[in-house]
Amino acid sequence: MSLLVALSQWDAETWRVRFKTALPKHDIVVLGEPFDRRAVHYVASWKHPAGALDGLPNLATIFSLGAGVDHLFADSRLPNVPIARIVDPDLTTRMSEYIILHCLLALRQHRRYAAQQLIRSWDDDRNQPAAKDVRVGLLGLGVLGLDAASRTGHNGASFRTFAAAEQLPEFLAHTDILVCLLPLTDGTRGLLNLDLFRQLPRDGRLGGPVLINAARGGIQVENDIMTALDEGSLQSATLDVFETEPLPQDSPLWNHPRVTVTPHNAAMSEPTAIVAAIANQIARIEAGYPLENSVHAARGY
Amino acid sequence: MSLLVALSQWDAETWRVRFKTALPKHDIVVLGEPFDRRAVHYVASWKHPAGALDGLPNLATIFSLGAGVDHLFADSRLPNVPIARIVDPDLTTRMSEYIILHCLLALRQHRRYAAQQLIRSWDDDRNQPAAKDVRVGLLGLGVLGLDAASRTGHNGASFRTFAAAEQLPEFLAHTDILVCLLPLTDGTRGLLNLDLFRQLPRDGRLGGPVLINAARGGIQVENDIMTALDEGSLQSATLDVFETEPLPQDSPLWNHPRVTVTPHNAAMSEPTAIVAAIANQIARIEAGYPLENSVHAARGY
Numbered sequence: 001m002s003l004l005v006a007l008s009q010w011d012a013e014t015w016r017v018r019f020k021t022a023l024p025k026h027d028i029v030v031l032g033e034p035f036d037r038r039a040v041h042y043v044a045s046w047k048h049p050a051g052a053l054d055g056l057p058n059l060a061t062i063f064s065l066g067a068g069v070d071h072l073f074a075d076s077r078l079p080n081v082p083i084a085r086i087v088d089p090d091l092t093t094r095m096s097e098y099i100i101l102h103c104l105l106a107l108r109q110h111r112r113y114a115a116q117q118l119i120r121s122w123d124d125d126r127n128q129p130a131a132k133d134v135r136v137g138l139l140g141l142g143v144l145g146l147d148a149a150s151r152t153g154h155n156g157a158s159f160r161t162f163a164a165a166e167q168l169p170e171f172l173a174h175t176d177i178l179v180c181l182l183p184l185t186d187g188t189r190g191l192l193n194l195d196l197f198r199q200l201p202r203d204g205r206l207g208g209p210v211l212i213n214a215a216r217g218g219i220q221v222e223n224d225i226m227t228a229l230d231e232g233s234l235q236s237a238t239l240d241v242f243e244t245e246p247l248p249q250d251s252p253l254w255n256h257p258r259v260t261v262t263p264h265n266a267a268m269s270e271p272t273a274i275v276a277a278i279a280n281q282i283a284r285i286e287a288g289y290p291l292e293n294s295v296h297a298a299r300g301y
Numbered sequence: 302m303s304l305l306v307a308l309s310q311w312d313a314e315t316w317r318v319r320f321k322t323a324l325p326k327h328d329i330v331v332l333g334e335p336f337d338r339r340a341v342h343y344v345a346s347w348k349h350p351a352g353a354l355d356g357l358p359n360l361a362t363i364f365s366l367g368a369g370v371d372h373l374f375a376d377s378r379l380p381n382v383p384i385a386r387i388v389d390p391d392l393t394t395r396m397s398e399y400i401i402l403h404c405l406l407a408l409r410q411h412r413r414y415a416a417q418q419l420i421r422s423w424d425d426d427r428n429q430p431a432a433k434d435v436r437v438g439l440l441g442l443g444v445l446g447l448d449a450a451s452r453t454g455h456n457g458a459s460f461r462t463f464a465a466a467e468q469l470p471e472f473l474a475h476t477d478i479l480v481c482l483l484p485l486t487d488g489t490r491g492l493l494n495l496d497l498f499r500q501l502p503r504d505g506r507l508g509g510p511v512l513i514n515a516a517r518g519g520i521q522v523e524n525d526i527m528t529a530l531d532e533g534s535l536q537s538a539t540l541d542v543f544e545t546e547p548l549p550q551d552s553p554l555w556n557h558p559r560v561t562v563t564p565h566n567a568a569m570s571e572p573t574a575i576v577a578a579i580a581n582q583i584a585r586i587e588a589g590y591p592l593e594n595s596v597h598a599a600r601g602y
Contacts, residue, residue, distance in 0.1 A: 090431055097432060101409055104402040117562045120555045122547035124566040130391055131398060246423035254421045261418045265425040 006048035137175030183301035208235025438476030484602035509536025
């Protein structure tokens with residue numbers, strides 16, 4: 001049985017070596033070289049070219065090499081087989097670090113104190129908000145969102161979420177820091193737009209709503225973020241993801257004084273952990289156990 | 302029975318009103334006005350002038366209006382009566398926030414990504430350290446240190462401390478981020494000096510040792526911090542406290558590219574919480590219970 005490594009950006013040879021080490025009894029083949037298509041039972045994909053998985057008659061499972069699977073559904077000819085995504089404790093921890101770091105930067109007014117340091121100003125401001133005065137609203141309560149919520153709670157902030165779409169307005173009306181960890185689907189594309197930002201309260205303790213998006217750039221409308229920052233419906237934004245990545249050189253987000261840009265590295269995972277998770281799944285499947293962390297194709301995540 | 306509010310910097314009238322609200326059956330008097338010195342059973346002090354507590358024959362307890370008591374021992378004529386400091390959950394939470402924030406800023410290379418953003422550089426660096434690869438060493442395991450350690454542990458980092466002075470070299474040799482939450486005493490004055498910094502390992506995952514001091518400025522030697530930053534025995538420093546406060550305008554710390562200066566506001570407490578804690582102590586004393594959070598004069602904290 002073969003595992004096909006199907007990539008468009010990363011170095012396939014490096015991944016072949018990693019998989020060969022973890023799965024010594026399997027053939028590891030990569031897109032672009034000749035291989036027996038009937039022998040391929042598994043695909044490990046990161047943004048494979050559309051159609052590249054055609055003609056694999058014995059394909060049983062597709063593994064995403066990341067936590068997101070929107071790159072798979074971008075292939076309209078994706079074979080109709082079970083799909084699994086990566087759930088890795090290391091990746092989850094890094095994402096929670098990122099969320100906590102950027103919530104604390106907002107809470108503790110880091111931008112203000114960095115600006116004060118530049119002008120040698122000693123202004124301690126004895127009226128700082130406490131964590132309990134700031135409401136963190138989390139969009140997306142999957143593995144990543146639940147971990148971030150749990151850890152944010154440990155650190156004293158209150159966090160809120162909502163269960164049904166009709167609760168969204170009330171959720172937004174009580175959110176000072178809006179954290180997005182949603183998957184990108186037809187239902188979430190463009191969700192973070194001006195209409196939504198205008199539903200956030202401007203009278204919270206942080207001087208205006210704060211947006212943190214560490215999910216997918218397709219969920220945000222960047223023109224609307226700029227408008228919201230200028231009109232005050234957003235006070236600041238921390239973005240790890242963008243409509244186009246790398247973020248184009250002419251994007252006004254780069255040098256907006258209240259925007260933090262990070263290069264889609266909120267939660268990287270070590271390749272060895274990814275490969276170990278997939279090898280473990282294959283061992284489970286071949287021992288007769290069900291697939292874990294499977295994706296519902298109909299809902300898109 | 303009277304409570305004497307003994308301040309040198311803060312507004313005494315504001316504190317008188319707060320104490321009168323919390324202790325309606327007690328007389329509240331302030332330094333500088335005439336009062337019956339024999340009626341004073343309690344003093345609430347923040348940096349009272351040396352000698353100001355002479356001639357209080359019935360003084361039973363001195364309360365510090367902050368977590369630190371070094372300001373009391375700066376008065377060589379301090380009456381020999383029980384002393385209590387403030388232990389306030391809100392102050393403790395804020396201190397832990399500060400420690401976690403500045404540990405995460407170092408771990409997640411915030412200074413680097415902020416610099417990249419300024420030059421519109423998209424460099425994600427797929428080799429970021431994980432929290433588990435970074436060793437946080439905490440000097441000072443009192444109420445604040447234990448809370449910070451507990452919460453840092455929740456967030457995935459390993460932390461270390463030591464129990465006896467002879468363990469300090471081994472402790473330092475395995476510390477990537479050195480966090481100081483010690484009290485200022487004769488034993489800790491000037492402890493954070495070049496000799497100590499040179500015992501920190503330079504080969505950790507953060508590119509060099511990181512210092513975070515949120516305790517007291519008297520514990521650090523600022524000339525040595527500058528030397529250590531220049532020679533590489535410190536990679537960066539986050540300082541909330543300074544030998545002289547406010548930090549003098551001509552201090553080279555203000556504009557060192559790897560120093561973060563905050564204006565001694567890592568952990569402010571709300572005055573109402575401080576007053577409530579002292580009123581609660583007085584009620585306990587008058588009901589016959591022992592003083593809580595008492596200070597050992599001989600050890601200085």
